[in-house]
Amino acid sequence: MTAQATSSTPVRKLHGLIAEFTSPGALVTAAEQVRDAGFTRWDTHTPFPVHGIDAAMDIRRTRLPWLVLAAGTAGCLLGLLMQWWMNATSAADFPTVPTFLQGYDYLISGKPIFSLPANIPVIFELTVLLAALVTVIGMLALNNLPRFHDALFRLPRFRRVTTDRFFLRVDADDPRFDAEGTAVFLRGLGAVAVEPVESDGQPAHWPRWLVTALVVLAALALFPPLVVAKARLSKSPKPRIALIQDMDNQERYKAQQSNPVFADGRAGRQPPAGTMARGQLHTDAHYYVGRVGDDWALTFPPQVTVDQAFLRRGQERFGVYCAPCHGLGGAGDGLVHQRAVQRDTPGWVQPSSLHDQLIRSRPVGHLFNTITNGIRSMPPYSDQIPPADRWAIVAYVRALQLSQDARLEDVPPERQPELR
């Protein structure tokens, strides 16, 4: 029979011997003797943790706690480093780092940029996370798990290891192993049975269903990055999908809506009586309104100095805000006007020419007031142009007017000959 079996399965490999015991006490006693006999490559298998088996097998204490301590410490430091980098550094500190990796030192509710109390929860979580992951993964790794197959599982006898039997196994690659001698030794320890552990010598394969499942999962896992890549590389007129709203679309009241929360029903709140928003206390009538006493100001306010730079500023602002309607030369023929005429817009009134005699005769305070509050169909610009720039525009308008209405005497005497 044996010869036949050997011939039908050509490579039968002996992995070791297994001895069966009926009580944890017998197993512990046997383990002590196997230990004392000098075996090194052997193990025990029991249905539940057996007290004293560690000492009987001379197993040294696991190194896992040290790994967990190291992982916890690493998590702690990593959490601190991460938050320091993200919150306490900025692009200016590390300009060579790619933009998407740079820190962003954003001030939140007046707290210090780098403050330990705010960082502790994240440090704590990362400490626990890394420690817990290393506990589980390290436990599996130190036990050589996961493992799909072991030659022991072929033995019908071994199935009782999960209920009421205790097994001791000696591996064939132990230096002291000797198939017959060790079997006799194990029987002498009170084993109720000793059996060889054999296999066909083929390496254990991953289960087919597991391989299939992993391949399918890996294929499915490709979909999200593909969808993202497609979105990144193509354009769409549709609004973007906002998984994280980032306060883009908040429920909110607009300034002129009614809001039942407040007694006066307004959504926009009035400043408390007797208060003024910061920087909005405009007591200087000359500078802010263009009036001196009851009359329009005839001169520029002391806050501004009319010089070459001031006029250049006025020219630039005029180009931005005024020229579209009034034209670059101020003749009231800007692009907006030209287009309106082209389209024959009904009711269109040509913007005033700034070279009009009436406008030439206006004091600078009056011009300032017109820019500030608008006139007829011209809208007010006080919200868009700060006072200093409005004065600069006024100065430039004066220069424009002079350019079309100058007498010879207005030119400096030494340059008058150039004009003759």
Add this chain to the structure above:
Amino acid sequence: MRSTAIDIDNESRPLERGAARRAGAAALVGLAATGLAIGLGAGSGWDVFFRSYLLNYTYFLSLALGGLCFVMLQHVVRAGWSVSVRRVAEFVAATLPWLTLLFLPLLVPVVGRLPGVYEWTDPAVVQGDPRLQAKAAYLNVPFFAVRCAVYFGVWSWLAWFCLRESRTQDISGDPRHTQRLERVSAPGLLALALTVTFFAIDTLMSLHPHWYSTIWGVYFFAGSAVGFYALLVLMLAILRRSGRMRHAVGAEHFHDLGKLAFGFVVFWAYIAFSQYLLIWYANLPEETIWYRPRQGDRWWVGVSLLLVFGHFLLPLMALMSRFPKRRPRLLVAAAVWLLLMHWLDLYYIVKPRAGPHHDHAPPLHATDLLLLVGLGGLFVAALVRPMRRWHLLPRRDPRLPEALSYENV
């Protein structure tokens, strides 16, 4: 496998006459120190005296409350390992009726409306303070007294019940006592949680009657648990030195008590920091007011940092490994340290003051230490009293064999 042939009766024999004499001496020393503190109090101001009294009284009370919680918890979870240490915890809890008597002096500053202790007792202060008027329905002297009567009634009864059932079982061996303890302990724990929370609010949080913290009761309880486990380790080590519990309580039990102490050290820090973080983040004056005196000068900043390092980081590192927890000598050193730190925690809670009385009150008084000795002596005397009459182990508890053969895996 440990041999079950342990001489339980000899291991758990009650304390002898010598212990009784020493307990008497402790009581005398306690009375003398308390008397001296009263003398000092008459000289330096009663508000200072009662603050010191409150500090040291809540210290010993918290240890007893920790003991009561431990005993009932073991019953609720039907713990086996802890049976051999449970009787000692029952003795700690059994000081609660005596602590009820020692609470009565604290009614003096409340009923007497003594300035500088509980300002909400002073009608003149409440009159000028709309927020205290709003709280007056709860914070008033009669209701305070009624609540305290309920707290101490509940605690004393629970402590007395736990010890009585347990020691009755010593004689009868009837497992029905265990069942009865289990049935009472579940609602008992609930009642304890509520009473401890409100006690902490009434006696400690109301020292700053404007201030509030919803986690306050848990904070007080967490510190109490740390103190109690330290005390239990210390008591077991002392009893083992006198030749008792040598087999019934071993490295395995110290290991578990060490784990519990370690766990509650972390829990205490977690709670204390949670309270701090929310207040720090919101930065609202009505909440930060509590931390202002505690971070206002160098003394209190030093105390705060000592708590961070001494009450958390140092014991965290020291008790993390299995090594010190299985060595009673090392664990006792840690326990003594934790008992000191728990006192410091309460000192940090009770002593800093903001307001008009701040200036004339130096941070540490002789009365603080005198009353630690004084109330400590009386506490020890109350603790030793039942140990002279009853066995130190629940020797016929049905789960005792489990505790005797207990091993950490």
